[in-house]
Amino acid sequence: MTVPFVLLILGALAAAMAPRLLSRARWPEREPVLALWVWQCVVAAVLLCCVLAMALTASAAWSSVRGNVFAFAPHGVVAAYGLSEYGRWAGALAVMLALGGLWTAAMLTREVRGARSRRRRRHAELRARAPRLPDEAVPAGERLVVLEDTRTDAWWLSGAEPRLVITTAALRRLKGRRLDAVLAHEQGHVTARHDVLLHCAGALAGGFPQVPVFAAFRDQVHHLVELAADDTASRRFGRLTTALALVELNEERGVFGTAPAPLAALPGRVHRLLDPAPRLSVAARLRLTACALLVPAVPLLIAFSPGLGALTRT
Structure with missing residues (x-):
């Protein structure tokens, strides 16, 4: 029973x-994309520990599961795990982990x-506020929708009919490269599929609010994806232009005074663009990437070590 215990610990x-x-x-503020990668590796390692422990305890409790898990393993490998010594409570632990x-799947x-429900509702609202004219031709691949509104705003609406929505107030306020920087920021979210990452983080945090790593993962993902999109825009149009675009797009909302929680990070994002810290060296980024890869590899090594040891002895 040593291996499942070690995995769970x-x-x-x-x-x-980790949080x-x-x-x-x-x-992480200097390398948001790398930080997102590290967070994903940590969460994957936690989930792997649970899945591998469940597989071993279920194999000990039920011979049918054991036959599937060790279907292609020699007899000596199965014996190396000592499944018969796990005890009757192995099944209870396996059921709990299952x-x-x-x-997790339900969440x-x-x-x-x-x-999907929110997207359908927002698409319906968008169609109601910006309806097509009779017999209006829609160019193939069109994704930009200009919405009549007195508020400056721009956002990407994903779904079956993805749309980049920008208000007329934003078009009047943002000019030239600043408008391009805002559009590049939203495009950065789309290219990196940040919506998928946000959904996964939200599901884990909502399903297991008592687990610190999942709650921290959700909070950090919301922050880091914005920094990553800021960097995408700044690489194309410059940090000063991107910072000014963020200011002009959001200053009417009062975010540079006492702002609500979702917008409270905007001043920090602007300051980060105007006074950037130097990026990590290439060697440092490679080391962090390699270390992040090792995190989910450790549970795999622990789980397979008895079997590998048995194969080397034969």
Whole structure:
């Protein structure tokens, strides 16, 4: 029973310690894309620990599961895990972990359905506010919708009919490269599929609010995807232009005074663009990428180590 215990302890330590370590680090603000990768690797490692522990305990409790999990493994490999010594409570632990997996799937399904419902509602509102004229021809691949509105705003509306929506107030206020920077920011979200990452983070945090790593993952993803999109725009149109575009797009909402929580990070984003910290060196980025890859690899090594040891002895 050593391997499942080690996996569960490792998963618990990663879920508790990773948010603290990453929140104290200063480099994620400088490398948001890399930070998103590290967070995904940490979450994947926690989930892997649970899945592998469930597979081993279920194999110990039920011979039919064991036959599927170790279908192509030699007899010596199965014996190396000592499944017969796990005890009667292995089945209870496997069922508990399986219920956690089903709950995760249910939360993800709920998140996807909720997102689809919100998209359909926003598409319907958009069609009502910006209807097509009779016999109006729609150019193939058209994605830009100009919406009559006194508020300056721009957003990407995903779905079966993706649309980049910008208000007439934003068009009047933003000119030239600043308008291009706002559009590039929204396009950066689309290219990187940030909506998928946000849905997964929201599902995990909603399903397991007591797990620190999932709640921190959701909060950090919301922040880091905006920084990554800012960097996408700034690489094309410059940091000053992107910062000024953010200011002009949002200053009427009062975000540079006492802003609501979703918009409170805007001043920090503008300051980051105007006074950027130097990026990490290429070597440092490669080291962090390699270390992030090792995080989900550790549970795999722990789970397969008895079997690998048995193969080397034969």
